Amino acid sequence: MxxxxxxxxxxxxxxxxxxxxxxxxxxxxxxxxxxxxxxxxxxxxxxxxxxxxxxxxxxxxxxxxxxxxxxLAYRDALDVQEYENQQPPYGPDLLRHLVDTARRNTQRKGLVQSYAVLSAESVTEGHPAQGSFRDRFTQLRELTADALRASCPVDAMPSDKEIDAAASSILALMDGLQVQWLLDPDKVDMPYAVGLVIDALLERVGSPSRIDNDL
CATH class of the missing domain: 1.10.10.60 (Homeodomain-like)
Structure with a gap:
């Protein structure tokens, strides 16, 4: 066979x-x-x-x-890895960290593009990431506002309205700069611009602190 x-x-x-x-x-x-x-x-x-x-x-x-x-949680975890002891810095150190983040972002275009695209999409009705981005912005505003308060003299503390507006402005600046940088990276210096505006806002709210931005 x-x-x-x-x-x-x-x-x-x-x-x-x-x-x-x-x-x-x-x-x-x-x-x-x-x-x-x-x-x-x-x-x-x-x-x-x-x-x-x-x-x-x-x-x-x-x-x-x-x-x-x-x-989105994975992306945020990548950011947390940059914190010492996996905890965000406080006060002026957090504001310097924002400048450092802008500097690092110039070396990770894909991550910046992912954030820009998904955050823009999240404002549409019914988008599954809407809640995640809302919570993220709420947390970042609170952290940034606390950092600004910690940078101000106790006897000359600005109003909550002014501090909250400054915190929102910093975050809006960072997001807007990312879009401009993605479109024309040679014309936009993100870390310089972030440091410049944070210093201007610190002066506006009466803080003696300044960002070491190598100006």
Missing amino acids: ATHPAPPRRDRLPRVPADQRRAEILAAALEVFGSRGYHKGGLTEIAERVGITHQGVLHHFGSKEQLLVEV
Whole structure:
């Protein structure tokens, strides 16, 4: 009786640990959503970048909406890694950190683009990232306002309205500069501009502190 050779045995690829796979998916999703936006960024493209299937992405995150929420948390975690002891600095040190962040952002265009695209999209009705960005801005305003208060003399403390407006202005400046820089990086010096405006606002609210911005 004729015999047929057995088909060659396929060696199984080593199984990637779940935590590692999730991290790979988050990094790929951050790139895809950042370059194409949430609505145009597809799970299939994200899956292909990681080397898995569309269903493989859903296995780890359940839905595209949940993936976006976790992508935003992942991006924030990258920022937290820059803090000493994983805690944000306080007072003038936080304001200097904002300048340092603007400086570091000039070396990570993809991350800046992801933030700019997703934050702009989040204002549309029903966008799954709207709550995440609202909470993020609330926290950043509070941290920045506290930093400004800590930089002011106790006996000449500005009103809450003035401090809150200054904090909102700093965050608006940083976000607006990022868009300008993405469009024309050779014409926009983000860290210089952020330091310049923070110093002007510190002077406006009566603080003797100044940012060392190598002016």
